[in-house]
Amino acid sequence: MRCQDYRKYLSPYLDSELDARTCADIAEHLSVCLACSRFFAQEQEVERQLVKSFQKEKMPEESWRTVLGRINAYDSPRPRRFRLAWLVPAVVVPTAVMVVMLIFLLGKAPDNTNSLAEALQDRHGKYLSKEISIGPGLTWPQGFEGLTVIKHLPQSGLMGAHEVRLIGSQSCYIKDIECAHVMYSCCNTPVSLFILRKEDMSGLKSAQRLLDKGKGSAVVNLGNTRLVMKDLREVVVCCISSHDTGELLTAFERL
Amino acid sequence: MKETHSTRKKEFIELLSPHRDSLYRFCMHVIWDKNSAEDVLQEAILHAYKNFDNFQPGTNFKAWLFRFVINKIFDCNKRLKKDLQHVIPCQEWDIIEHLEKEEAYASILENPSVFFEKVDDRIKDALLSLTSTERMVFLLKSVEGFTYKEIAQFLEIPIGTVMSHLFRSRGKLGELLAGYARKMGFVRPTP
Numbered sequence: 001m002r003c004q005d006y007r008k009y010l011s012p013y014l015d016s017e018l019d020a021r022t023c024a025d026i027a028e029h030l031s032v033c034l035a036c037s038r039f040f041a042q043e044q045e046v047e048r049q050l051v052k053s054f055q056k057e058k059m060p061e062e063s064w065r066t067v068l069g070r071i072n073a074y075d076s077p078r079p080r081r082f083r084l085a086w087l088v089p090a091v092v093v094p095t096a097v098m099v100v101m102l103i104f105l106l107g108k109a110p111d112n113t114n115s116l117a118e119a120l121q122d123r124h125g126k127y128l129s130k131e132i133s134i135g136p137g138l139t140w141p142q143g144f145e146g147l148t149v150i151k152h153l154p155q156s157g158l159m160g161a162h163e164v165r166l167i168g169s170q171s172c173y174i175k176d177i178e179c180a181h182v183m184y185s186c187c188n189t190p191v192s193l194f195i196l197r198k199e200d201m202s203g204l205k206s207a208q209r210l211l212d213k214g215k216g217s218a219v220v221n222l223g224n225t226r227l228v229m230k231d232l233r234e235v236v237v238c239c240i241s242s243h244d245t246g247e248l249l250t251a252f253e254r255l
Numbered sequence: 256m257k258e259t260h261s262t263r264k265k266e267f268i269e270l271l272s273p274h275r276d277s278l279y280r281f282c283m284h285v286i287w288d289k290n291s292a293e294d295v296l297q298e299a300i301l302h303a304y305k306n307f308d309n310f311q312p313g314t315n316f317k318a319w320l321f322r323f324v325i326n327k328i329f330d331c332n333k334r335l336k337k338d339l340q341h342v343i344p345c346q347e348w349d350i351i352e353h354l355e356k357e358e359a360y361a362s363i364l365e366n367p368s369v370f371f372e373k374v375d376d377r378i379k380d381a382l383l384s385l386t387s388t389e390r391m392v393f394l395l396k397s398v399e400g401f402t403y404k405e406i407a408q409f410l411e412i413p414i415g416t417v418m419s420h421l422f423r424s425r426g427k428l429g430e431l432l433a434g435y436a437r438k439m440g441f442v443r444p445t446p
Contacts, residue, residue, distance in 0.1 A: 011422050015396060017403050042364035047397060049371040050428065053378040054398050059279035063293055067275075068268065070301050075260050 001029070003036050014044055116207050116238075117220045117227045119174045123181060124192040124225065124240045134168045134183040141171035141178045149195060149235050149252065153182070159247040162186050177201065189243035196236045211236070267307050270316045271300065277317070277399055278324055284382060284398075285328055285391050299327040318405055321395075325409050332387065339388045339410050339420075359436035360429055374435050381431040389424035396421055 006029050012018045013026055030037040126132045144150055156165040167183035177200045184191040201208060207229065210218040216231035228239045230249055237252050239245045278296055286292040303323040310319055329336045363370045371378070382390055395406045396417075403421075407414045436442065 011425060012418070015403070015421075039364075042367070045367045046363060046429075046432075047425075049367045050378065050432075051397050053371055053375075054280065054284065054382065054394070055276075057276070057280045057283060059275045063279065063296070064275055066293075067297055067300050070297055071264060071268070071304050074301060074304065075264055 001025075003029075003033060006030075006033075006036055007039065010040065010043055013040070014047055116175060116204055117222055117240075120192070120194055120227060120238055120240050121222050121225060123172065123174060123194075124190075127181075127183065127192060128190060132170075134170045134181065136168050138169045139171055140169060140180055144171075144180055144195070144197075147195075147197075147235060149232055149237065150180070154248065154251040159251055162244075162247045163188075164248055164251075175204070177203075184248060186241065186243050186245060186248055189241060191239060191241040191243060191245055191248065193248075194238040194240070196238065198231070198234060198236055201236060207236075263307065264304075267304055271303075271320070274317050274320060278320065281321070281394055281399065282324060282328070284379075284394055285387065286331070287383065291331065295327045295331055296324065299323040302327070315405075317399075318401065318409075321399070321401070322409060325391075328391075335387050335391070336411075338386065339391075339412050339416070357430075357433045359442055360433040362442045363432055363436050370432075370436060370441055373439060373441065374432070377435055381428055381435070384431055385424050385427055389420050389427065392417055392420040393424040393428070397425075 006026055009018060009022060009026055013023065018026070030040055123132075127134060138153075140150060153166065154164060158164070163186070165185045167185055169180050169182040172179060172181045174194060174196070177196055179197075179200075180195040182193040182195065184193055207218075210220075211229060211231045218229045220227040220229075222240070225240055225242045228245055228249055230237045230239075230252060232252060237249070239249055278300070282292040282296045282299075283289065286295060300320075300323070303320055306323075310316065382393075385393065391410070392406060395401045395409065396403070401409070403414045403417050406417045410417070
């Protein structure tokens, strides 16, 4: 190689980045070529001086203190600051708890079937104890006259093996719902029949669920008496008696 | 827990201390604006401290630190990373040959220490005349002493590109120094 060829490797040679073989070749040439040896040495010195002039600057103490201060500040416990992001869990969590509680309460608490049954049983008991009387004649809550079930109310006669007789009707309120209390005598046993409009029963979720579960029919045992509920599309008929009211209710179902 | 934090901090500062001037100079020479350079340096050191658990003892701490500094510089100057990928083609040998023929440069070679004493602060101006990419590569290699491979990894460019940037930056610096020598009348007497 000529001197010029060796000098092309000046930069990687000064940087000690040449492979061992090339490096040895150059070293060998420098040992015999005074001009190249001098050139390489001078270039090396220029580089050294250049680097030296860029290495003069030192980090000011103030800057170093700032760096240390930031490291210390990062490690020390920081005062809790209010962050907008915290609002999300702070609002969402209690709201979610309240929603769950509301669902639970709405599903459980409001007028369950038992409380409806108790209210009906109470009304039936008052009739039996003569606290209330339902005489001959039919009185309906406003708007009830037009209902199919009222128009085709079973009258006196034999229904299967049962002798049924309509005593009378009266409008009343059961759990704040206006309904018709119709009294029947079935085989000489008093039968209270309550007619409730379905549209008024939105608050009676448990009763509705019970009817849905029984595909429009539900039975609740109340000790000596029994409550049978039938869903007849526009109305729900609740029959309460100690007697078997199957035949009577079948008559309603035919409507 | 508090003791662990304290030991960890102490260890980090002990490792950081010997490199504080290098880091400072590198930021100052690459960014130049003093406030921005200090911000970058502080952010980079704090970021490194936050990630100190990832540092593997026994490996090159200086190189590990410089990664954070370079990444912060890239965050500040998005264009720089892009520019690093591009190398302006040049005939490397032409630059050497041209400099060899340059009388003023030959005078510098004759007596470098005297020349550098005289030019003093103008050396910084020469560095400023390089592009950011050339300056960065030159500082990482010549001043900080990183290998071509390390620089290639820092800057995510091929080793060949590192060499080209480096060669070009040295050539430019040589020409600038020759220019100063001429202006200063620092020319060797004709034999």
